[in-house]
Amino acid sequence: MSSVLYDTPGPKAKARNIIYTAVFLVLLALAGWWVIGTLADKNQLEADKWTPFLEGKVWTTFLLPGLGETIKAGLIAMVIALPLGALFGIGRLSDHAWVRVPVGAVVEFFRAMPVLILMVFGSALFVKFTDIDSEIRPLYACVTGLVLYNASVIAEIVRAGILSLPKGQGEAAKALGLRKSQIMAHVLIPQAVAAMLPALISQLVVILKDTAIAGAVLGLGELLSMNRQISANYSNTIPTLVVIALLYVVLNFALTGFASWLERRLRQQKKKSGGTAAPAVTVTDKAGGDGGATAAIPAQGDGSDVVSKD
Amino acid sequence: MFEFLESGQYDLLGAFWVTVQLTLYSAIGSLVWGTLLAGMRVSPVPLMRVFGTAYVNVVRNIPLTVLIIGCSLGLNQTLGFSMGAERFEDIGFRLAVLGFSAYTGTFVCEALRSGINTVPVGQAEAARALGLSFTQVLRLIVLPQAFRAVIAPLANVLIALTKNTTVAAAIGVAEAALLMKEMIENEAQALFAVFGVIALGFVLLTLPTGLLLGWVAKRVAVKR
Numbered sequence: 372m373s374s375v376l377y378d379t380p381g382p383k384a385k386a387r388n389i390i391y392t393a394v395f396l397v398l399l400a401l402a403g404w405w406v407i408g409t410l411a412d413k414n415q416l417e418a419d420k421w422t423p424f425l426e427g428k429v430w431t432t433f434l435l436p437g438l439g440e441t442i443k444a445g446l447i448a449m450v451i452a453l454p455l456g457a458l459f460g461i462g463r464l465s466d467h468a469w470v471r472v473p474v475g476a477v478v479e480f481f482r483a484m485p486v487l488i489l490m491v492f493g494s495a496l497f498v499k500f501t502d503i504d505s506e507i508r509p510l511y512a513c514v515t516g517l518v519l520y521n522a523s524v525i526a527e528i529v530r531a532g533i534l535s536l537p538k539g540q541g542e543a544a545k546a547l548g549l550r551k552s553q554i555m556a557h558v559l560i561p562q563a564v565a566a567m568l569p570a571l572i573s574q575l576v577v578i579l580k581d582t583a584i585a586g587a588v589l590g591l592g593e594l595l596s597m598n599r600q601i602s603a604n605y606s607n608t609i610p611t612l613v614v615i616a617l618l619y620v621v622l623n624f625a626l627t628g629f630a631s632w633l634e635r636r637l638r639q640q641k642k643k644s645g646g647t648a649a650p651a652v653t654v655t656d657k658a659g660g661d662g663g664a665t666a667a668i669p670a671q672g673d674g675s676d677v678v679s680k681d
Numbered sequence: 682m683f684e685f686l687e688s689g690q691y692d693l694l695g696a697f698w699v700t701v702q703l704t705l706y707s708a709i710g711s712l713v714w715g716t717l718l719a720g721m722r723v724s725p726v727p728l729m730r731v732f733g734t735a736y737v738n739v740v741r742n743i744p745l746t747v748l749i750i751g752c753s754l755g756l757n758q759t760l761g762f763s764m765g766a767e768r769f770e771d772i773g774f775r776l777a778v779l780g781f782s783a784y785t786g787t788f789v790c791e792a793l794r795s796g797i798n799t800v801p802v803g804q805a806e807a808a809r810a811l812g813l814s815f816t817q818v819l820r821l822i823v824l825p826q827a828f829r830a831v832i833a834p835l836a837n838v839l840i841a842l843t844k845n846t847t848v849a850a851a852i853g854v855a856e857a858a859l860l861m862k863e864m865i866e867n868e869a870q871a872l873f874a875v876f877g878v879i880a881l882g883f884v885l886l887t888l889p890t891g892l893l894l895g896w897v898a899k900r901v902a903v904k905r
Contacts (some may be wrong), residue, residue: 376723376724376725376797376805376815376818376819376823377725377809377815377818378809380725384725388725388726388727391724391726391729392726392727392728392729395726395728395729395732396728399728399732409760410760413759413760413761415759415760480880480884483840483844483883483884483887483888484844484880484883485844485845485846485847485858485883486844487847487848487850487858488847488857488858488861488876488879488880488883491858491861491862491865492861492865492872492876495865495869495872496872498869499869499872576742579744580742580743580744580745580746581744582744583744583745583746583747584744584746584848584851586746587746587750587848587851588850588851588862595744595746595747595750598750598754602754608754608755608758608759609755609759609760612747612750612751612754612755615747616743616747616748616751619742619743619744619747620739620742620743623742624738624742627742
Protein backbone atom coordinates (compact mmCIF):
# COMPACT_ATOMS: atom_id res chain seq x y z
CA MET A 372 0.00 0.00 0.00
CA SER A 373 1.30 3.42 -0.92
CA SER A 374 0.12 6.80 0.30
CA VAL A 375 1.14 10.44 0.58
CA LEU A 376 3.51 9.55 3.34
CA TYR A 377 5.34 6.42 2.26
CA ASP A 378 6.09 4.28 -0.78
CA THR A 379 5.32 0.62 -1.14
CA PRO A 380 7.81 -0.80 1.37
CA GLY A 381 10.99 -2.40 0.10
CA PRO A 382 12.86 -5.18 1.96
CA LYS A 383 14.46 -2.80 4.47
CA ALA A 384 11.23 -0.97 5.23
CA LYS A 385 9.42 -4.27 5.58
CA ALA A 386 11.93 -5.44 8.19
CA ARG A 387 11.58 -2.13 10.03
CA ASN A 388 7.79 -2.38 9.96
CA ILE A 389 7.96 -5.81 11.51
CA ILE A 390 10.05 -4.40 14.36
CA TYR A 391 7.59 -1.53 14.88
CA THR A 392 4.70 -3.99 14.82
CA ALA A 393 6.41 -6.12 17.45
CA VAL A 394 7.15 -3.13 19.69
CA PHE A 395 3.60 -1.84 19.37
CA LEU A 396 2.21 -5.31 20.04
CA VAL A 397 4.29 -5.53 23.22
CA LEU A 398 3.04 -2.09 24.32
CA LEU A 399 -0.57 -3.09 23.64
CA ALA A 400 -0.10 -6.37 25.47
CA LEU A 401 1.43 -4.57 28.46
CA ALA A 402 -1.49 -2.15 28.56
CA GLY A 403 -3.98 -5.00 28.24
CA TRP A 404 -2.21 -7.01 30.92
CA TRP A 405 -2.24 -4.01 33.25
CA VAL A 406 -5.97 -3.37 32.62
CA ILE A 407 -6.89 -7.01 33.16
CA GLY A 408 -4.67 -7.18 36.23
CA THR A 409 -6.29 -4.12 37.78
CA LEU A 410 -9.77 -5.40 36.98
CA ALA A 411 -8.97 -8.80 38.46
CA ASP A 412 -7.52 -7.13 41.57
CA LYS A 413 -10.84 -5.42 42.19
CA ASN A 414 -12.79 -8.62 41.44
CA GLN A 415 -14.36 -7.15 38.32
CA LEU A 416 -13.63 -10.18 36.17
CA GLU A 417 -15.45 -12.73 38.29
CA ALA A 418 -17.99 -14.71 36.35
CA ASP A 419 -20.98 -13.77 38.51
CA LYS A 420 -20.50 -10.10 37.58
CA TRP A 421 -20.82 -10.88 33.88
CA THR A 422 -23.27 -13.80 33.77
CA PRO A 423 -26.35 -11.62 34.44
CA PHE A 424 -25.93 -10.31 30.90
CA LEU A 425 -26.26 -13.82 29.51
CA GLU A 426 -29.67 -14.20 31.12
CA GLY A 427 -32.86 -12.76 29.76
CA LYS A 428 -33.99 -11.02 32.93
CA VAL A 429 -31.50 -8.17 32.96
CA TRP A 430 -32.30 -7.46 29.32
CA THR A 431 -36.07 -7.50 29.62
CA THR A 432 -36.20 -5.55 32.90
CA PHE A 433 -33.47 -2.97 32.33
CA LEU A 434 -31.49 -2.86 29.12
CA LEU A 435 -34.18 -3.20 26.47
CA PRO A 436 -36.63 -0.74 28.12
CA GLY A 437 -33.71 1.67 28.48
CA LEU A 438 -32.75 1.21 24.87
CA GLY A 439 -36.38 1.74 23.90
CA GLU A 440 -36.51 5.00 25.85
CA THR A 441 -33.27 6.17 24.20
CA ILE A 442 -34.63 5.44 20.74
CA LYS A 443 -38.01 6.97 21.60
CA ALA A 444 -36.51 10.23 22.83
CA GLY A 445 -34.15 10.35 19.84
CA LEU A 446 -36.87 9.70 17.29
CA ILE A 447 -39.37 12.19 18.77
CA ALA A 448 -36.65 14.83 18.82
CA MET A 449 -35.66 14.05 15.23
CA VAL A 450 -39.26 14.08 13.98
CA ILE A 451 -39.88 17.52 15.52
CA ALA A 452 -36.45 18.97 14.77
CA LEU A 453 -36.45 18.04 11.08
CA PRO A 454 -39.38 20.18 9.86
CA LEU A 455 -38.46 22.94 12.30
CA GLY A 456 -34.87 22.88 11.07
CA ALA A 457 -35.96 22.89 7.45
CA LEU A 458 -38.16 25.90 8.18
CA PHE A 459 -35.28 27.73 9.90
CA GLY A 460 -32.90 26.83 7.09
CA ILE A 461 -35.24 28.20 4.44
CA GLY A 462 -35.98 31.21 6.62
CA ARG A 463 -32.30 32.08 6.74
CA LEU A 464 -32.26 32.16 2.94
CA SER A 465 -35.28 34.46 2.76
CA ASP A 466 -35.15 37.60 0.61
CA HIS A 467 -36.75 39.60 3.42
CA ALA A 468 -34.37 40.88 6.06
CA TRP A 469 -37.13 40.83 8.70
CA VAL A 470 -37.30 37.05 8.32
CA ARG A 471 -33.64 36.35 7.61
CA VAL A 472 -32.10 38.30 10.49
CA PRO A 473 -34.22 37.06 13.43
CA VAL A 474 -34.12 33.46 12.20
CA GLY A 475 -30.36 33.75 11.81
CA ALA A 476 -30.05 35.10 15.34
CA VAL A 477 -32.16 32.26 16.76
CA VAL A 478 -30.17 29.61 14.89
CA GLU A 479 -26.80 31.05 15.90
CA PHE A 480 -27.90 31.39 19.54
CA PHE A 481 -29.12 27.84 19.98
CA ARG A 482 -26.13 26.46 18.10
CA ALA A 483 -23.86 28.13 20.65
CA MET A 484 -25.72 26.63 23.64
CA PRO A 485 -24.70 23.37 25.29
CA VAL A 486 -27.52 20.81 25.04
CA LEU A 487 -27.33 20.15 28.77
CA ILE A 488 -28.06 23.80 29.56
CA LEU A 489 -31.05 23.74 27.22
CA MET A 490 -32.37 20.53 28.81
CA VAL A 491 -32.05 21.87 32.36
CA PHE A 492 -33.71 25.11 31.32
CA GLY A 493 -36.50 23.20 29.56
CA SER A 494 -37.09 21.10 32.65
CA ALA A 495 -37.32 24.21 34.85
CA LEU A 496 -39.72 25.80 32.38
CA PHE A 497 -42.04 22.79 32.52
CA VAL A 498 -41.95 22.81 36.33
CA LYS A 499 -42.80 26.47 36.48
CA PHE A 500 -45.34 26.99 33.74
CA THR A 501 -47.03 23.64 33.14
CA ASP A 502 -48.42 20.82 35.23
CA ILE A 503 -46.82 18.04 33.23
CA ASP A 504 -46.54 14.95 35.36
CA SER A 505 -43.11 14.57 36.92
CA GLU A 506 -42.97 11.03 35.52
CA ILE A 507 -42.94 12.24 31.93
CA ARG A 508 -41.23 15.59 32.52
CA PRO A 509 -37.65 14.34 31.91
CA LEU A 510 -38.69 13.09 28.47
CA TYR A 511 -40.30 16.44 27.64
CA ALA A 512 -37.26 18.34 28.85
CA CYS A 513 -34.89 16.05 27.00
CA VAL A 514 -36.82 16.39 23.75
CA THR A 515 -37.09 20.17 24.19
CA GLY A 516 -33.35 20.56 24.60
CA LEU A 517 -32.55 18.21 21.73
CA VAL A 518 -35.06 19.89 19.41
CA LEU A 519 -33.87 23.45 20.09
CA TYR A 520 -30.25 22.52 19.55
CA ASN A 521 -30.58 20.10 16.67
CA ALA A 522 -33.18 22.12 14.78
CA SER A 523 -30.61 24.89 14.50
CA VAL A 524 -27.90 22.45 13.41
CA ILE A 525 -30.28 20.93 10.85
CA ALA A 526 -31.11 24.46 9.68
CA GLU A 527 -27.45 24.93 8.82
CA ILE A 528 -27.35 21.56 7.03
CA VAL A 529 -30.44 22.51 5.00
CA ARG A 530 -29.03 25.93 4.19
CA ALA A 531 -25.73 24.46 3.06
CA GLY A 532 -27.60 21.84 1.02
CA ILE A 533 -29.69 24.41 -0.83
CA LEU A 534 -26.74 26.73 -1.39
CA SER A 535 -24.69 23.88 -2.82
CA LEU A 536 -27.14 23.26 -5.67
CA PRO A 537 -26.06 24.63 -9.04
CA LYS A 538 -27.35 28.18 -9.51
CA GLY A 539 -28.96 27.23 -12.81
CA GLN A 540 -31.54 25.09 -11.04
CA GLY A 541 -33.21 28.06 -9.38
CA GLU A 542 -32.67 30.35 -12.36
CA ALA A 543 -34.26 27.90 -14.80
CA ALA A 544 -37.25 27.49 -12.49
CA LYS A 545 -37.56 31.27 -12.28
CA ALA A 546 -37.40 31.52 -16.06
CA LEU A 547 -40.30 29.07 -16.29
CA GLY A 548 -42.31 31.54 -14.22
CA LEU A 549 -42.49 29.60 -10.94
CA ARG A 550 -43.09 31.57 -7.78
CA LYS A 551 -40.43 31.66 -5.05
CA SER A 552 -42.33 29.17 -2.92
CA GLN A 553 -42.77 26.87 -5.91
CA ILE A 554 -39.07 27.03 -6.77
CA MET A 555 -38.27 26.08 -3.20
CA ALA A 556 -40.87 23.34 -2.88
CA HIS A 557 -40.62 21.70 -6.30
CA VAL A 558 -37.06 22.32 -7.47
CA LEU A 559 -34.60 23.10 -4.69
CA ILE A 560 -35.81 21.18 -1.63
CA PRO A 561 -36.24 17.77 -3.32
CA GLN A 562 -32.70 17.89 -4.69
CA ALA A 563 -31.23 19.25 -1.48
CA VAL A 564 -32.99 16.61 0.65
CA ALA A 565 -31.50 13.78 -1.38
CA ALA A 566 -28.06 15.27 -0.93
CA MET A 567 -28.54 15.95 2.78
CA LEU A 568 -29.95 12.59 3.85
CA PRO A 569 -26.66 11.07 4.99
CA ALA A 570 -25.79 14.17 7.04
CA LEU A 571 -29.26 14.10 8.59
CA ILE A 572 -28.90 10.46 9.59
CA SER A 573 -25.51 11.24 11.11
CA GLN A 574 -27.30 13.91 13.10
CA LEU A 575 -29.58 11.19 14.45
CA VAL A 576 -26.47 9.52 15.87
CA VAL A 577 -25.61 12.78 17.63
CA ILE A 578 -29.16 13.03 19.01
CA LEU A 579 -29.13 9.43 20.26
CA LYS A 580 -25.82 10.04 22.00
CA ASP A 581 -27.09 13.23 23.61
CA THR A 582 -30.11 11.51 25.17
CA ALA A 583 -27.58 10.07 27.64
CA ILE A 584 -27.19 13.57 29.09
CA ALA A 585 -30.86 13.57 30.09
CA GLY A 586 -30.32 10.18 31.70
CA ALA A 587 -27.49 11.47 33.85
CA VAL A 588 -28.79 14.95 34.69
CA LEU A 589 -32.60 14.82 34.53
CA GLY A 590 -33.21 11.20 35.47
CA LEU A 591 -34.71 10.12 32.16
CA GLY A 592 -35.00 6.34 32.21
CA GLU A 593 -32.85 5.76 29.13
CA LEU A 594 -30.09 3.25 28.50
CA LEU A 595 -27.29 4.92 30.48
CA SER A 596 -29.45 5.51 33.55
CA MET A 597 -30.00 1.74 33.77
CA ASN A 598 -26.43 1.31 35.00
CA ARG A 599 -27.47 2.49 38.47
CA GLN A 600 -30.26 -0.08 38.78
CA ILE A 601 -28.30 -2.96 37.30
CA SER A 602 -25.20 -2.35 39.40
CA ALA A 603 -27.40 -1.91 42.47
CA ASN A 604 -28.79 -5.40 41.85
CA TYR A 605 -25.62 -7.22 40.86
CA SER A 606 -22.91 -4.83 42.17
CA ASN A 607 -21.09 -4.97 38.84
CA THR A 608 -20.45 -1.34 37.88
CA ILE A 609 -17.75 -1.89 35.29
CA PRO A 610 -19.32 -4.84 33.43
CA THR A 611 -22.60 -2.88 33.24
CA LEU A 612 -20.94 0.23 31.87
CA VAL A 613 -19.03 -1.86 29.33
CA VAL A 614 -22.22 -3.57 28.12
CA ILE A 615 -24.08 -0.25 27.90
CA ALA A 616 -21.23 1.38 25.98
CA LEU A 617 -21.18 -1.59 23.58
CA LEU A 618 -24.93 -1.29 23.02
CA TYR A 619 -24.50 2.37 22.09
CA VAL A 620 -21.63 1.48 19.75
CA VAL A 621 -23.66 -1.22 18.00
CA LEU A 622 -26.70 1.05 17.66
CA ASN A 623 -24.68 3.95 16.27
CA PHE A 624 -22.66 1.70 13.97
CA ALA A 625 -25.89 0.40 12.48
CA LEU A 626 -27.10 3.96 11.89
CA THR A 627 -23.78 5.12 10.45
CA GLY A 628 -23.66 2.06 8.21
CA PHE A 629 -27.15 2.86 6.99
CA ALA A 630 -26.12 6.45 6.29
CA SER A 631 -23.09 5.52 4.21
CA TRP A 632 -25.07 2.85 2.35
CA LEU A 633 -27.69 5.51 1.55
CA GLU A 634 -25.01 7.94 0.45
CA ARG A 635 -23.44 5.38 -1.87
CA ARG A 636 -26.83 4.53 -3.33
CA LEU A 637 -27.78 8.15 -3.89
CA ARG A 638 -24.44 8.85 -5.54
CA GLN A 639 -24.90 5.90 -7.88
CA GLN A 640 -28.38 7.04 -8.84
CA LYS A 641 -27.08 10.52 -9.51
CA LYS A 642 -24.34 9.14 -11.71
CA LYS A 643 -26.85 7.16 -13.75
CA SER A 644 -29.18 10.08 -14.34
CA GLY A 645 -26.25 12.42 -14.99
CA GLY A 646 -27.85 15.08 -12.82
CA THR A 647 -26.18 17.08 -10.09
CA ALA A 648 -23.61 14.64 -8.89
CA ALA A 649 -21.36 17.01 -7.05
CA PRO A 650 -23.67 18.35 -4.30
CA ALA A 651 -24.16 14.96 -2.69
CA VAL A 652 -20.51 15.06 -1.76
CA THR A 653 -20.03 18.72 -0.95
CA VAL A 654 -23.09 19.03 1.23
CA THR A 655 -21.91 16.53 3.77
CA ASP A 656 -18.60 18.30 3.82
CA LYS A 657 -20.05 21.75 4.18
CA ALA A 658 -22.58 20.75 6.73
CA GLY A 659 -19.78 19.21 8.71
CA GLY A 660 -17.65 22.28 8.38
CA ASP A 661 -20.26 24.76 9.39
CA GLY A 662 -22.17 22.59 11.77
CA GLY A 663 -19.30 23.27 14.10
CA ALA A 664 -21.64 22.54 16.81
CA THR A 665 -21.43 18.89 16.03
CA ALA A 666 -17.97 17.93 15.12
CA ALA A 667 -19.47 14.51 14.66
CA ILE A 668 -20.80 15.04 11.18
CA PRO A 669 -17.62 14.87 9.14
CA ALA A 670 -16.35 12.14 11.35
CA GLN A 671 -19.23 9.80 10.70
CA GLY A 672 -19.05 7.39 7.81
CA ASP A 673 -16.06 5.21 7.34
CA GLY A 674 -12.67 6.76 7.14
CA SER A 675 -11.95 6.21 3.48
CA ASP A 676 -14.84 8.49 2.58
CA VAL A 677 -13.22 11.42 4.27
CA VAL A 678 -10.11 10.77 2.25
CA SER A 679 -11.79 10.58 -1.10
CA LYS A 680 -13.84 13.71 -0.54
CA ASP A 681 -10.81 15.88 -0.18
CA MET B 682 -34.37 40.50 38.46
CA PHE B 683 -30.65 39.98 38.79
CA GLU B 684 -30.54 40.35 42.59
CA PHE B 685 -29.32 36.79 42.89
CA LEU B 686 -26.04 37.83 41.34
CA GLU B 687 -25.48 40.63 43.84
CA SER B 688 -26.13 38.48 46.88
CA GLY B 689 -22.63 37.05 46.53
CA GLN B 690 -24.08 33.60 47.07
CA TYR B 691 -23.07 32.31 43.65
CA ASP B 692 -19.56 32.38 42.29
CA LEU B 693 -20.46 32.88 38.63
CA LEU B 694 -16.98 33.90 37.48
CA GLY B 695 -15.47 31.03 39.44
CA ALA B 696 -17.78 28.51 37.77
CA PHE B 697 -16.98 29.82 34.30
CA TRP B 698 -13.30 29.82 35.21
CA VAL B 699 -13.64 26.08 35.92
CA THR B 700 -15.34 25.67 32.53
CA VAL B 701 -12.47 27.51 30.85
CA GLN B 702 -9.86 25.44 32.68
CA LEU B 703 -11.66 22.19 31.83
CA THR B 704 -11.74 23.27 28.19
CA LEU B 705 -8.08 24.30 28.08
CA TYR B 706 -6.65 21.19 29.77
CA SER B 707 -8.91 18.89 27.74
CA ALA B 708 -8.01 20.76 24.55
CA ILE B 709 -4.31 20.23 25.20
CA GLY B 710 -4.88 16.59 26.13
CA SER B 711 -7.03 15.86 23.10
CA LEU B 712 -4.64 17.69 20.76
CA VAL B 713 -1.74 15.52 21.90
CA TRP B 714 -3.77 12.31 21.92
CA GLY B 715 -5.48 13.15 18.62
CA THR B 716 -2.16 13.87 16.91
CA LEU B 717 -0.76 10.56 18.17
CA LEU B 718 -3.86 8.75 16.91
CA ALA B 719 -3.65 10.47 13.52
CA GLY B 720 0.04 9.50 13.31
CA MET B 721 -0.94 5.90 14.00
CA ARG B 722 -3.75 5.94 11.46
CA VAL B 723 -1.48 7.11 8.62
CA SER B 724 1.58 5.10 9.66
CA PRO B 725 3.01 2.30 7.50
CA VAL B 726 2.58 -0.20 10.35
CA PRO B 727 -0.69 -2.12 9.82
CA LEU B 728 -1.20 -2.94 13.50
CA MET B 729 -1.06 0.74 14.47
CA ARG B 730 -3.54 1.58 11.72
CA VAL B 731 -5.91 -1.12 12.98
CA PHE B 732 -5.62 0.09 16.57
CA GLY B 733 -6.15 3.74 15.57
CA THR B 734 -9.18 2.93 13.41
CA ALA B 735 -10.75 0.71 16.05
CA TYR B 736 -10.20 3.24 18.83
CA VAL B 737 -11.61 6.16 16.83
CA ASN B 738 -14.67 4.26 15.63
CA VAL B 739 -15.54 2.80 18.99
CA VAL B 740 -14.92 5.81 21.22
CA ARG B 741 -16.61 8.23 18.83
CA ASN B 742 -19.80 6.18 19.01
CA ILE B 743 -19.96 6.05 22.81
CA PRO B 744 -21.89 8.98 24.26
CA LEU B 745 -19.59 11.40 26.08
CA THR B 746 -21.80 11.11 29.15
CA VAL B 747 -21.14 7.37 29.32
CA LEU B 748 -17.39 8.00 29.19
CA ILE B 749 -17.51 10.65 31.91
CA ILE B 750 -19.75 8.58 34.18
CA GLY B 751 -17.52 5.58 33.43
CA CYS B 752 -14.47 7.57 34.53
CA SER B 753 -16.18 8.51 37.77
CA LEU B 754 -18.05 5.31 38.70
CA GLY B 755 -15.73 2.82 37.05
CA LEU B 756 -12.21 4.22 37.24
CA ASN B 757 -12.53 6.14 40.48
CA GLN B 758 -15.12 4.50 42.67
CA THR B 759 -14.64 0.88 41.62
CA LEU B 760 -10.98 0.72 40.70
CA GLY B 761 -9.82 3.47 43.03
CA PHE B 762 -7.96 5.66 40.51
CA SER B 763 -7.75 9.23 41.71
CA MET B 764 -5.29 10.58 39.11
CA GLY B 765 -2.98 11.64 41.92
CA ALA B 766 -5.49 14.05 43.44
CA GLU B 767 -6.51 14.21 47.09
CA ARG B 768 -9.49 16.55 47.24
CA PHE B 769 -12.87 15.47 45.90
CA GLU B 770 -13.12 18.46 43.54
CA ASP B 771 -9.68 17.77 42.04
CA ILE B 772 -10.48 14.12 41.44
CA GLY B 773 -13.68 14.96 39.55
CA PHE B 774 -11.90 17.65 37.55
CA ARG B 775 -9.02 15.39 36.50
CA LEU B 776 -11.31 12.48 35.65
CA ALA B 777 -13.40 14.80 33.50
CA VAL B 778 -10.29 16.04 31.68
CA LEU B 779 -9.30 12.42 31.05
CA GLY B 780 -12.75 11.57 29.66
CA PHE B 781 -12.95 14.70 27.47
CA SER B 782 -9.45 14.09 26.08
CA ALA B 783 -10.20 10.46 25.26
CA TYR B 784 -13.40 11.49 23.45
CA THR B 785 -12.34 14.71 21.74
CA GLY B 786 -9.03 13.14 20.65
CA THR B 787 -10.97 11.05 18.12
CA PHE B 788 -12.40 14.18 16.48
CA VAL B 789 -9.00 15.88 16.47
CA CYS B 790 -7.57 12.73 14.85
CA GLU B 791 -10.19 12.72 12.10
CA ALA B 792 -9.73 16.44 11.42
CA LEU B 793 -5.96 16.06 11.22
CA ARG B 794 -6.22 13.03 9.00
CA SER B 795 -8.38 14.91 6.52
CA GLY B 796 -5.78 17.69 6.70
CA ILE B 797 -3.01 15.25 5.87
CA ASN B 798 -4.99 14.26 2.82
CA THR B 799 -5.04 17.87 1.58
CA VAL B 800 -1.24 17.90 1.34
CA PRO B 801 -0.28 17.30 -2.31
CA VAL B 802 1.47 13.99 -2.89
CA GLY B 803 4.30 15.87 -4.62
CA GLN B 804 5.32 17.46 -1.32
CA ALA B 805 5.95 14.13 0.34
CA GLU B 806 7.49 12.66 -2.79
CA ALA B 807 9.97 15.52 -2.96
CA ALA B 808 10.76 15.07 0.73
CA ARG B 809 11.34 11.37 0.25
CA ALA B 810 13.52 12.08 -2.79
CA LEU B 811 15.71 14.16 -0.45
CA GLY B 812 16.08 11.05 1.70
CA LEU B 813 13.88 12.04 4.66
CA SER B 814 12.44 9.17 6.71
CA PHE B 815 8.74 8.61 7.41
CA THR B 816 8.85 10.41 10.75
CA GLN B 817 10.83 13.28 9.22
CA VAL B 818 8.39 13.61 6.31
CA LEU B 819 5.48 13.60 8.76
CA ARG B 820 7.06 16.00 11.24
CA LEU B 821 8.76 18.49 8.90
CA ILE B 822 6.75 18.48 5.70
CA VAL B 823 3.27 17.04 6.05
CA LEU B 824 2.03 17.85 9.58
CA PRO B 825 2.87 21.60 9.45
CA GLN B 826 0.90 21.96 6.23
CA ALA B 827 -1.87 19.72 7.53
CA PHE B 828 -2.22 21.73 10.76
CA ARG B 829 -2.52 24.97 8.85
CA ALA B 830 -5.26 23.44 6.69
CA VAL B 831 -7.35 22.18 9.60
CA ILE B 832 -7.39 25.15 11.96
CA ALA B 833 -11.02 25.91 11.07
CA PRO B 834 -12.26 22.32 11.69
CA LEU B 835 -10.18 22.20 14.87
CA ALA B 836 -11.83 25.43 15.98
CA ASN B 837 -15.17 23.67 15.57
CA VAL B 838 -13.90 20.77 17.66
CA LEU B 839 -12.76 23.24 20.33
CA ILE B 840 -16.16 24.96 20.36
CA ALA B 841 -17.90 21.61 20.64
CA LEU B 842 -15.53 20.73 23.49
CA THR B 843 -16.35 23.99 25.29
CA LYS B 844 -20.03 23.10 25.17
CA ASN B 845 -19.37 19.47 26.07
CA THR B 846 -17.59 20.45 29.30
CA THR B 847 -21.08 20.99 30.76
CA VAL B 848 -21.40 17.19 30.90
CA ALA B 849 -18.88 17.26 33.77
CA ALA B 850 -21.82 18.50 35.86
CA ALA B 851 -23.00 14.89 35.81
CA ILE B 852 -20.09 13.91 38.07
CA GLY B 853 -20.31 17.02 40.22
CA VAL B 854 -17.53 19.20 38.82
CA ALA B 855 -18.40 22.73 39.90
CA GLU B 856 -18.56 24.32 36.45
CA ALA B 857 -21.12 26.61 34.84
CA ALA B 858 -23.84 24.02 34.19
CA LEU B 859 -23.79 22.74 37.77
CA LEU B 860 -24.03 26.31 39.06
CA MET B 861 -26.98 26.89 36.73
CA LYS B 862 -28.77 23.82 38.14
CA GLU B 863 -28.17 25.09 41.68
CA MET B 864 -29.31 28.63 40.86
CA ILE B 865 -32.48 27.35 39.16
CA GLU B 866 -33.34 25.31 42.23
CA ASN B 867 -32.90 28.26 44.60
CA GLU B 868 -34.03 31.17 42.44
CA ALA B 869 -37.07 29.78 40.64
CA GLN B 870 -38.54 33.26 40.25
CA ALA B 871 -35.55 34.44 38.23
CA LEU B 872 -35.48 31.48 35.83
CA PHE B 873 -35.05 33.55 32.67
CA ALA B 874 -32.40 35.76 34.23
CA VAL B 875 -30.41 32.69 35.30
CA PHE B 876 -30.66 31.16 31.83
CA GLY B 877 -29.76 34.50 30.23
CA VAL B 878 -26.63 34.90 32.33
CA ILE B 879 -25.38 31.36 31.69
CA ALA B 880 -26.28 31.57 28.00
CA LEU B 881 -24.40 34.86 27.71
CA GLY B 882 -21.39 33.21 29.30
CA PHE B 883 -21.31 30.45 26.71
CA VAL B 884 -21.87 32.84 23.82
CA LEU B 885 -18.94 34.91 25.12
CA LEU B 886 -16.80 31.79 25.31
CA THR B 887 -17.64 30.22 21.94
CA LEU B 888 -18.19 33.24 19.67
CA PRO B 889 -14.70 34.82 20.02
CA THR B 890 -13.08 31.38 19.67
CA GLY B 891 -14.82 30.82 16.34
CA LEU B 892 -14.10 34.33 15.04
CA LEU B 893 -10.48 34.41 16.19
CA LEU B 894 -9.56 30.97 14.91
CA GLY B 895 -11.49 31.58 11.67
CA TRP B 896 -9.33 34.65 11.13
CA VAL B 897 -6.17 32.71 11.97
CA ALA B 898 -7.24 29.90 9.62
CA LYS B 899 -7.58 32.38 6.75
CA ARG B 900 -4.21 33.98 7.50
CA VAL B 901 -2.11 30.84 7.75
CA ALA B 902 -3.85 28.76 5.05
CA VAL B 903 -1.35 27.47 2.51
CA LYS B 904 -2.25 29.16 -0.77
CA ARG B 905 -2.32 26.63 -3.55
